[in-house]
Amino acid sequence: MYALGVTDSPHNPADYPPFGVTVDLVIFSIINKSLRILLIQRDEPPFLGKWALPGGFVLKDENLEQAARRELAEETSIGKEAGPLEQLGTYGHPDRDPRQRVVTVAYWGIAHDLPEPQGGSDARYAEHVPVAEVASGNIRLAFDHNKILTDAIRRIHHKISYTPLATRFCAKEFTISELRSAYDAIWQDTIEFTNLENIKPIPATFEQPKLSLVTPDLKMKYQIASAPPKVANPPALTLAKPIKGSDYTKLDTGNFQRSVLQIEGFLQSTGKKSSPSASGGRPAELYTAGDIKELTPPIHPKTPKPKK
Amino acid sequence: MYALGVTDSPHNPADYPPFGVTVDLVIFSIINKSLRILLIQRDEPPFLGKWALPGGFVLKDENLEQAARRELAEETSIGKEAGPLEQLGTYGHPDRDPRQRVVTVAYWGIAHDLPEPQGGSDARYAEHVPVAEVASGNIRLAFDHNKILTDAIRRIHHKISYTPLATRFCAKEFTISELRSAYDAIWQDTIEFTNLENIKPIPATFEQPKLSLVTPDLKMKYQIASAPPKVANPPALTLAKPIKGSDYTKLDTGNFQRSVLQIEGFLQSTGKKSSPSASGGRPAELYTAGDIKELTPPIHPKTPKPKK
């Protein structure tokens, strides 16, 4: 920028294009054995009334991660319940936001035992939507959020196999079955994403809202398709339909048990036992998550033997 | 931001803090069997005279990745020789740049057969510095680039084990030995980074340059320690010292051969044979990289059996 030897050319920020910087969040959870993500319904243009990832602008003296936590709390009333956040990637196509040049830094996290999310200060709706719904094309997200979500799904699919992250879906104390069920739910709902571009991004063009803030058809469609609206503890039904063509087969209980117990530092026994569920069964031992960062060896989904 | 029901509040970019957005690049290569990264020497404040990752500001209508490629070419004259670039992460601490609020998006890539890098338009120096040098604390980078580099090293260490990326260090046609040698070099030089914070970041405070543009001591130190300056094909000596305490043991030739050949789609035979090196030996078959994206099963470094 400066010629060699020029010693004192002060940097002038005005020489460089100003960007808006935002954060967006992909918060996973498991409800009714289906993997879900937290979505809000936008109440301002552009994409008014569309589903979107929670997020917003980074403030002047704020860390990126701080901004992510703040926006999450503001828009969904979810605080520490979402565990540690991890960066997913940054999306900065010049046309991704019609209002101004914006790059967004996406974070993802895992939450257990969420409070029923409230609309935030802006009275938006926030819900835990099954990823299967988004995958099936029933729901299209604002901006390039479909792309972000796809990347997040791939990331979690991959990462739970070699890290202890699956424990984050469980309560502080959990049984091995609960952990196995988390693996099954995640792999069941994400295995389709590992290779394909199953989610078509919504065009990133400016789109004028059509109707009222909350489009009732969208809202209704989603509820019918997936989430029971106001039941505190929804019935143990799996409402989300399995993705067509998903040939995931559940993990073997016995082998899983042996696998996780032999990974040193993965699970920590508490000595306590769980009370069996209503349907009976032998009480299971309760564990807490250990302190390792990586699973050696990793845990893999069963690979369906193809051709040959 | 807007009250519920307010339909027409136009977005005003001035309401949000303006950021500078930059890209930084971590370009890996292997020279003399040592893993290296491309560094430049800064010729403007802050951190004038310090080593830094190549990078710079994103322009108004530019993709992030486009910006990365442009900056790489401008500062180091390296173009397509660096293969595909992949995002590493984004760094946006409020104090990371003393000039203005800046977030930087880091990319990384792998290059083979680099041209001897020239100083760019700004007459900076650019060199392929052994990561061992940076790891040992001999070289401290500008801004938070030590942190970025550490993250990149961890990423590549991990990622070559389950992707075919190691082939990118090789020529278009390569022997299995050359590929194995790439794995050995990478793991040899990165295995220390997998768990620890071995690189201390330089404080992110503004630091006034001490002397001339290119501090000769730094330059000299680096050359002595690692890179032969102007030899086109440096002697087959390993000049970079192995990191102390690195207990990496090389891969078994026979087992490696079998492993890579059984991974379907990893290597594609050309039928041709290489001519043996000056030291003799049976000519090896030449392969090209196949088209898979993931290695199943992955290739692992030998895990040193600890305690027990």
Next chain:
DNA sequence: AAAATAGTGTCTTTTAGACAATATGCG
């Protein structure tokens, strides 16, 4: 007792790793 879930044992097949043996070039 029957059903349901947790946990253990056992057997078979596959894979990983150490290392020996052979192949093919060079001087």
Next chain:
DNA sequence: CGCATATTGTCTAAAAGACACTATTTT
């Protein structure tokens, strides 16, 4: 030939996976 490197073979130990069996609860 003797050396160096490539490639294949062999044997052993460990891991993965299928699946049967036992244990402990509820109805």
